[in-house]
Amino acid sequence: MKLQNYEIESLRIRREFRAIKAKSPEKFERRLNLSWSNWGFGREFLATSAQRLQNNNIRYVELQGNHYGADLGYPVKDTLAVLSDHNLQVAGICGMFSAETDLSSPSGVVRQRAVDYLKRTLEFASSVKAGYVLVVPGAVGRPQPYDESELERSAETLRLVADYFVRHKVFVAVEPIRSAEVSFCHTIADAHRYIAAVDHPGVQHINADVYHMQTEESHIGSAILRAGEQLINLHLADSNRGALGDGSLDIDTIIMALYLIGYNRPGCYITPEPLGPGGDPYPSMHGRHDPVALDRLVHQTVRYFREREEEVLFL
Numbered sequence: 001m002k003l004q005n006y007e008i009e010s011l012r013i014r015r016e017f018r019a020i021k022a023k024s025p026e027k028f029e030r031r032l033n034l035s036w037s038n039w040g041f042g043r044e045f046l047a048t049s050a051q052r053l054q055n056n057n058i059r060y061v062e063l064q065g066n067h068y069g070a071d072l073g074y075p076v077k078d079t080l081a082v083l084s085d086h087n088l089q090v091a092g093i094c095g096m097f098s099a100e101t102d103l104s105s106p107s108g109v110v111r112q113r114a115v116d117y118l119k120r121t122l123e124f125a126s127s128v129k130a131g132y133v134l135v136v137p138g139a140v141g142r143p144q145p146y147d148e149s150e151l152e153r154s155a156e157t158l159r160l161v162a163d164y165f166v167r168h169k170v171f172v173a174v175e176p177i178r179s180a181e182v183s184f185c186h187t188i189a190d191a192h193r194y195i196a197a198v199d200h201p202g203v204q205h206i207n208a209d210v211y212h213m214q215t216e217e218s219h220i221g222s223a224i225l226r227a228g229e230q231l232i233n234l235h236l237a238d239s240n241r242g243a244l245g246d247g248s249l250d251i252d253t254i255i256m257a258l259y260l261i262g263y264n265r266p267g268c269y270i271t272p273e274p275l276g277p278g279g280d281p282y283p284s285m286h287g288r289h290d291p292v293a294l295d296r297l298v299h300q301t302v303r304y305f306r307e308r309e310e311e312v313l314f315l
Helices: 005-023 046-055 076-085 108-127 150-168 188-198 210-216 220-230 251-260 282-286 291-313
Strands: 060-064 089-094 132-135 171-174 205-209 231-236 269-272
Touching (some): 132 205, 188 205, 205 220, 220 231
Parallel strands (some): 089 132
């Protein structure tokens, strides 16, 4: 039977993976860094979330960027204490970009709010030694474009704070998101164009998300290869945006592509973010969720990912 197009591309990645692994096995000794994005846990106490991650041998966490005002968000001292108690390090901060903090808004008031939000988030990121702050060029939950100048406005606004990122030695991780949730910047190629538009050495990295990539990319593995060394974080969920193993995602090919770009190096993270289906996931951060269901979500995802990683490495 003739292979389907995506199967042909997956086979090409598999062959390249095998060839490089046979030639340079030492490049595959270190395992991928597994983190977790905590904002999907909702209003749960950080200590409770940290205990769940520790129970599942996760050493890194992507914290919700919840510093929406001077008096809001995780206090630095308390956060560092919780992380220390549970042997966790901060991989990065998941910046939250709604219509109220929209870098591309035609309203100068909103764009200034986004700038102020990023400055507060960056101060916190630096204090907890986060490696990156995730930035979405347009508001999540607003798929209808304002006009044809969104990209330019967003790039100009982000450029205003780019020097701060360099000063604090924190990377900007630009995230492309599916067109059902945002009005522009949907693919790895779009992220490259956006980074070029910002045109600043402090804005050079990408946060990809396999759930969005299923819709927007022709092949997830190939898109990861195109992202290359600019990829610093990869959000992960199965095809139904649930726990790994509950859907039809080809996680093996994704793992191979990640090893091919040397993603098992320090400072790069696989970060599960199984938020469930829907057009706007942000409301989930404000609710209270069943802790038993969350325990299962984390346990199954970690177990399945590590299981598939070992299967891939011993092909």
